[in-house]
Amino acid sequence: MSEKPVGKVEPFPEEWRGRRVGLMDVLLYTRQRIRERRGLWSVTGFDTIESLVAFTIGWASNTQFNGGDEPEWREFLDWLDEVKHESPYEGWHVKYLRDCDGDHERAALKFLDFAAEFVALRRKTPFP
Secondary structure, eight states: OOOOOOOOOOOOGGGGGTTTOOHHHHHHHHHHHHHHTTOOOHHSSSSSHHHHHHHHHHHHHHHTTTTTHHHHHHHHHHHHHTTTTOOOOHHHHHHHHHHTTHHHHHHHHHHHHHHHHHHHHHOSSOOO
């Protein structure tokens, strides 16, 4: 097996060391990376809205399969649906990509901005 890295490896935030990192934290980090012009790919590995959907599903599935729980993620999805009415049948990613005229980064930011809004309403310190 090769030891060569497939892509550029960048360190995780220092404040994450030694603690459990939840999906909502990673979504806020992803938003920050995009706003810093680092791109969606720097977290999900690709620059499409579908990569963000796959990333969130994979994260949640891995957590569940390993006996963990992501209550804040579930609460966010409920809030997105019940409060913001942003969970259409076709999927938020399809709607946001259409709303953003096919711009994947803008569509991802629309979702990530909702995540930041949700966290800001719920936490005393929104992002460590």
